Amino acid sequence: MPDHLRHRESRRDAGPGPVDLAATPFRGDRDRIVASPFFARLGGVTQVVSASGSALLHNRLTHSLKVAQIARAIAERLISDPELAPLLEDLGGCDPDVVEAASLAHDLGHPPFGHLGEQVLDRLARHRFGLPDGFEGNAQSFRIITTTDTRGPRAAGLDLTAAVRAATLKYPWTRLTHPSPHPREMSDPPRGAAEPKDAPGTGSSKFSAYVTELDDLTQCRTSFDKRVETWQQTVESSVMDNADDIAYAIHDLEDFHRIGVLQHAPVSAELGQWESDRAEFAAFDDEELAEHHRRPGQSLEALRRRLHARDSWMVDDEVFAAAVSRVRDELVDDLLSVPFDGSVAAEQAFGRFASGWTARLVGGVHVLADPPTRSGHVLLGREQWHEVQVLKFVHRRFVLLRPDLALYQRGQARLLTSLVEALEQWMGDRYEADRLPRRLHDLVELAHGEYTMLAADHPRTLVGAAGEQPSGPAAILSLARGRAVIDFVASLTDGQASDLLEALSGRTGQFWSDSFVL
Incomplete structure (x- = not known):
């Protein structure tokens, strides 16, 4: 390893600790992540819908394993190309072990019920508890590996190497304040850095660190100074992101075909009609297009226009049309044309689809020395990028936007809201506060120390979007309690969240510690 990158291996804590079985620090990081209870809990956390009965659906654990598998394959492919070696070294390196470890850690912070849970906890964190940076799954993952997990030598995080911590930072900024100037203020912000259009003043829609972990963010990125911009992913993070x-x-589409949700007819109609009438669709202005919202092909045309508005640096109409044709041929007319029946032939069709598409997409990955702001240094080829957009469109249009899924998720949102409210009330009950779960007590103490220090040394980081700044011990304690409740609920599985609310509501006789001690 070049001398200038040796400190990529340095851990936050250099003192003695448990002996790692792995021979190298990066492999040791991988082992620490896999041994974490936060990693184990991902088997009980929703990917899109909760797995139940005999349905073999992906959860956050199986998803993370597949991301790690794909990411390692990409990294090994890149470093095997001698022509890329100088560029990769100049950008800070691309170690397959670092990439694999970061991929295994990237979803540790996902709360119960997946992205729906993330939205609910963010709303509660900001509006109920006044936490300026709210809740974000990527930032929660970073908080776990640096702070709230207790399996590292210092019982504060996992003491991972700087390189692996940096590789987990898909969005290497905080919501509102770091770095300065903040990337959301750029004329063409990086992906995720812009504010939500319906929530101006709230900061970036995606970010990878809370202000409580700002020191960790800056420390682990030190060795990448002048190699990548402050707002850019490291190469290893970019590999993980791709x-x-x-x-x-790929894999979420498999799930919903397997359980009969993703149907051949509507997907075929949408893609086929757009192909037949693409010139007519293109001639509509936006208002006319909106009037045809029930016409097959309209949603796909709307996607094409969004890509032009958002990613003009990459989108190409003819390549987009070719991607639609390929997806129709290989997904619609092949995989979806025969209902899944559990047979050997059906499973083999899954295997062909997944392996073929994975090989094609991985094969298109390349490295740019000077990428556009909306991309990392590692990116898909033009054809593969368009194909991923169309595959993701099929998933969103025919799974995520289904009314029956919305009904299901509204119930989950009410459950999480009620659980947070119940824990907050318990914490404020002076007669019962001393019987809170020990883990929740510890999280309050941790957050209280963090916010006390920030109020004294970096008060600007505690200023909310509306400009208000907490002052006095009571305000700091309130922030700490809010963050502790959010940390606690975010660390539960789907089942634990449901069972805990049942217990707090008096609707079950189950002893709570059977399920809820991490």
Whole structure:
């Protein structure tokens, strides 16, 4: 390893600790992540819908394993190309062990019920508890590996190497304040850095660190100074990000075909009609297109226009049309044309689809020395990028936007809201507060120390979007309690969240510690 990158291996804590079985620090990081209870809990956390009965659906654990598999394959392919070696070294390196470890850690912070849970906890964190940076799954993952997990030598995080911590940072900024100037203020912000259009003033829609972990963010990125911009992913993080997109685009479609949700007819109509009438669709202005919202092909045309508005640096109409044709041929007319019946032939069809598409997408990955702001240094080829957009469109249009899924998720949102409210009330009950779960007590103490320090040394980081700044011990304690409740609920599985609310509501006789001690 070059001398200038040796400190990529340094851990936050250099003192003695448990002996790692692995021979190298990066492999040791991988082992620490896999041994974490936060990693084990991902088997009980929703990917899109909760697995139940005999349905073999992906959960956050199986998703993370597949992301790690794909990411390692990409990294090994890149470093095997001697022409890329100088560029990769200049950018800070691309170690397959680092990439694999970061991929295994990237979803540790996902709360119960997946992205729906993330939205609910963010709303509660900001509006109920006044936490300026709210809740974000990527930032929660970073908080776990640096702070709230207790399996590292210092009982504060996992003491992972700087390289692996940096590789987990898909969005290497905080919501509102770091770095300065903040990337959301750029004329063409990086992907995820812009504010939500319906929530101006709230900061970036995606970010990978809370202000409580700002020191960790800056420390682990030190060795990448002047190699990548402050707002750019490291190469290893960019590999992980691409692998996450590939896994999401392929495997979630398999799940919903397997359980009969993804149907041949509507997908075929949408893609086929757009192909037949693409010139007519293109001639509509936006208002006319909106009037045809029930016409097959309209949604796909709307996607094409969004890509032009958002990613003009990459989108090409003819390549987009070719991607639609390929997806129709290989997904619609092949995989979806025969209902899944559990037979050997059906499973083999899954295997062909997944392996073929994975190989094609991984094969298109390349490295740019000077990428556009909406991409990392590692990116898909133009054809593969368009194909991923169409695959993700099929998933969103025909799975995520289904009314029956919305009904299911509204119930989950009410459950999480009620659980947070119940824990907050318990914490404020002076007669019962001393009987809170020990883990919740510890999280309050941890957050209280963090916010006390920030209020004294970096008060600007505690200023909310509306400009208000907490002052006095009571305000700091309130922030700490809010963050502790959010940390606690985010660390539960889907089943634990449901069971805990049942217990707190008096609707079950189950002894709570059977399920809820991490």
